[in-house]
Amino acid sequence: MKTCRDIVDLLSDYIDGQLDPATRGEFEVHMKDCRGCLDFLASLRSTCSAVRALTCNDIPAGVHRALRTFLDREIRRDQS
Amino acid sequence: VILQAEAPLSDAELVAGLKAGSDGAFEEILRRYESKVYGLVRSLTRDDGDAQDALQETFLSIYRNIGGFREQSTLSTWIYRIATNAALMRLRRRRKDERTVPIEDYLPKFEETGRLSAETAAWPPGGDELLLRKEIAAQLREAIAALTPAYRSVFVLREQEGLSTDEVAAILGVSVPTVKARLHRARLFLRERLKEIWRGTA
Secondary structure (H helix, E strand, O other): OOOHHHHHHHHHHHHOOOOOHHHHHHHHHHHHHOHHHHHHHHHHHHHHHHHHOOOOOOOOHHHHHHHHHHHHHHHHHHHO | OOOOOOOOOOHHHHHHHHHOOOHHHHHHHHHHHHHHHHHHHHHHHOOHHHHHHHHHHHHHHHHHHHHHOOOOOOHHHHHHHHHHHHHHHHHHHOOOOOOOOOHHHHOOOEOOOOOEOHHHHOOOOOHHHHHOOOOHHHHHHHHHHOOOHHHHHHHHHHHHOOOOHHHHHHHHOOOHHHHHHHHHHHHHHHHHHHHHHHHOOO
């Protein structure tokens, strides 16, 4: 019989679909009877989804221009 | 006359082009990877100046070291590895990142029986809905910034950049089980840290 401590260790593998069928079976048996772990799983999953939905940092125009200027200068120096 | 669109060059073709000294190939690599690399180094360093420096160093290094790229990994893994190292180097140079906190303080707590503690299980009412709101982005970024570099690098590459566990292990030079363990602890940390930020006690 798995305890909450065992189950919490498996949460990420469960979320990522990486548990083998036997372990997943035990995981789901525990979840049926444990409100705490079930809520924990839901909130952890929401946290992961929110992170994935974060928009990535678009490159600012100034940084883009500075990169081109830097590379032109350094590459010309390499070649001379 | 119907102009046929040319098929985009594969990464392997770009590598061959750059090794042969083609400026066009370098230009295309820049176009393809500039935003990705910037997003990665900005997330890792959490600093505009460090991100700009790491970005420049990454592309100069690609240009100079392409001859030594053996193609045992994909071009993107190679580029991500250079960029990650450039960002982590800058983090190490900073004397102290006062925003990071020890992950151990935020891991789940259990009762003696192995049962989840009420404190850990607690989640604010409406918390899931709160996470769907746009305004939460700043708080999430703040929580991610509190991860120490070892955890942040795994978390950003895996969760934000969407790379596979194997790719992240290759980029960071650590084992697959290490990547999985760090990702798991980082997620647990983030959930707990968010609770603290919402309580206004972080």
